[in-house]
Amino acid sequence: MPLTAVTQHRARLGEGPFWDAPTQALYWVDIAGKQALRLIGNNVQIWQMPEHVSAFIPCASGDALVTLSSGVYRLDLDSPGLEPRLTLFCIADPQPGNRPNEARCDAQGRLWLGTMQNNIGDNGEDLPIERRSGGLFRIDPDQRVTPLLLGLGIPNTLLWSDDGTTLLFGDSLDGALNRYFIHTDGNLDNAEIWYGPDQNGGPDGSAVDAEGYVWNARWDGSCLLRLTPDGKVDRRIDLPVSRPTSCVFGGEDLKTLYITSAQSPRNHPLDGAVLSMRVDVPGKLCTRFAG
Template structure:
């Protein structure tokens, strides 16, 4: 399988890729570098954030959401990269010392946001995770926040079944991917272990294809694991980076898989790059925020 480095940009901690089909644009972030990035054609636009940013998701209203350390903000996409115009939308998790991590929108356009103890220093250095203070929150278009889970370590992967009754969710501190049944009132049932610890690194972000297979980026594993709907490893895609962090399907036919990555102590030349590979089965489209 042939991979391509999409841009010359190298992130400290690339994350959160989002493919916006209406504009054929790719959104992603460099959490530690405090950057929100958008690729349209061959042009990369970068907004320098005042805080660590974990997700960058366009809205139906025409602007975008960015999840910063102090809250969820609206970003004016017409504002200059060095002077981004930000407006506070909501504070999902008021716990001191926490920061946002994974964030995705469900089929209704509601933002699901996982938070964790901050593990990034001001210079981008790693800090140890010593407490399970994170949570999972659902944010509606009117900024109403609903807490769903507490006591999380490092939340990653947010995917839903086609019928909306199942959430696939990872806690990287547990090295485990879970499956939750979603009740009709929106609350989550007890976690069910879908894929436990695996020899190829720890679970990070994921994407789902049209056949219901989950493609999970493996931190320190230099690969994606392809998991069938029963949670068994069906395929391994080897990658030229040490720490792939997440992936998303994009392109006009949704058969381009974009993969974000992070720098690593191994200093491989492509660590931190945004990669792309062509695949045979198309993926599912990303959902904009409904607000």
């Protein structure tokens, strides 16, 4: 499976890939570089954010959400890259010193946002994580914010079962992906370990394919793991980057896997690139924010 970089752009900390099928556009972010990026065809658009940005998700209303350190904002996609027009939508996590990390929309178009202690300095340098101050929040289109989990370290991966009754959600500080039963009132049951620590790096972001297999990016593992629906390793896909961060299925047939990555001390030439590769099984569609 040949891998290629889709653009010349190299992120400090690439994350949050989102494939928008109606416009055939790839959205992603550079958290440390404070950039929200969109690729349509061969055209890359970059919006320079005033703060660290962890997710860039189009909305049903035609604009997009960006999750910044100070809150969730709407971004006018017609605004210029160096002067983005931002409107505060809500503050999900009021905890001082936290920043957003993982964010995705469920099948109802509600945003689920995981936060953590900020570990990025003003110049993009790494800061130590000293506390589990993060949380998981659900944000409805009417701006209601519902806290679901607290005391998180590094939230990563947000995937739901087809029937909406279970959530796959990880904490990279524990090296585990956990499964949660979702009660009818929307609250989460206790965590069950679905895939625990291994020797392939730490769990980062994930995507799910049409067969229900989970493709998990392994930070510092230079690979993806394709995991069976019951949490066993189906295969390992080696990558030419040190720190893959997440992945998403895209393309007209949803058989192109896009993989974001971060810079690393190893300085591999493709570190920070968005990679693409063709796969045999299509993925599942991403859902826009319903607001």
